[in-house]
Amino acid sequence: MQSKTHVQTKINDEEIDFLCEPRQSLLEVLRDTLNLTGTKEGCNDGNCGSCTVTLDGRLVTSCLVLGVEAEGREITTIEGIARGNDLHPIQKAFLENAALQCGICTPGFIVATKVLLEKEPDPSEDRIRFFLANNLCRCTGYDKIIQAVQQAAREMQA
């Protein structure tokens, strides 16, 4: 019997329910069912980090989470990062440092950076590079991303 499952969850502080097939990834549900298209699909096998979201505060690649696993959990996507109409300091720092070109990897980098800076407000460059190793960027060469993270760290501590 192939029927969709009813899932109740919380996304970006909002109670949300949706129907999905058990085989659908959280990434598919976010983008195709809930129209939260800020989360990007890159490799779809957990390597590139473009689809990074938090699940109960832990960073995960949403391509490797089933939609049905969201039941009763809390999810934050890139859409939940800005504060109203104001960009989050991490988002501003990425813009000001030109830390993106094509932009596909950017939502994942920003969600991951937020978790890093909330846990470790003043990480070393080595630590930033190691923590963000699960986020790939094929445009920038990373230096500008690292500079953006460092600027965001300074501003968030100020």
Next chain:
Amino acid sequence: MKWFDYKAPTTLADALAQLDSHPGAYLLAGGTDLLVQLRAGRKQTDMVLDIKHVPELNEISFDESAGLTLGAAVCCADTYENAAVKTHYPSLAEVASIIGGTQIQGRASIGGNLCNAAPSADTVPLLIALGAKCRVASTKGEHEIAVEDFCTAPGKNVMRAGEMLVSLQFPVPKKGSGAHYLRFIPRNEMDIAVAGVGASVVLDNGTFQEARIALASVAPKPLFVRAAGDSLKGKPVNGESIEAAAELAKAAARPISDMRGTAEYRSHLCAVLTRRALEAAVKQAREAQ
């Protein structure tokens, strides 16, 4: 991905009963191997059992006499952030922090790394070195098996249909003990080991009391090299004894040549990494004293 049904049992008894009635079911912990394999068509099933809601599989607890119980579904990040793991099993915390990247560590479990039975699995040589045991359960009962006897071939383990890895049990570290896992990868992170070595030692006044050594990526399964560890027993801690153990580890390796390295290179790495892993384990043991 082909259609499958999904169930998330909340008790071990229910999980085992579900597994018993669906012999083709796959168990979902972090999904970082399973979902990739299902999507690629390398595995197929009509039932996925999410075991992350079963308390026994989420347990992480340390007892001064019983040691560490690590539920099979506990993710790497929960493992390396655990205070008891950091204090009593620092090598385990460290190996959990080099699996994949941050996002993978938020999902992937050490139990899953073992069940997936990749010859290159980073945690398994260390589990063997630490003398960890697997608690395996089915509706018919439970039994314990040493980690070195668990994997049988690439992607294969000893568990029969209806059996489930519940947890890993680690003995209390002995006084004067240290352990370390070391791998060679061309990158700094997010890579698969060309070769890897897990080593543990117990020292007493500059002498090896015990040592255990296991290898990754140089055989069809993670390889316990009992003779290399045993060769150190009663020997003084010096370059000569460590080098002799490293040569025994190298001799036991049965590597293949592939895109990551030649067999000859991997054999060479076994000796180098065994020496360095032993040196790091010795350093940790001395610092703890």
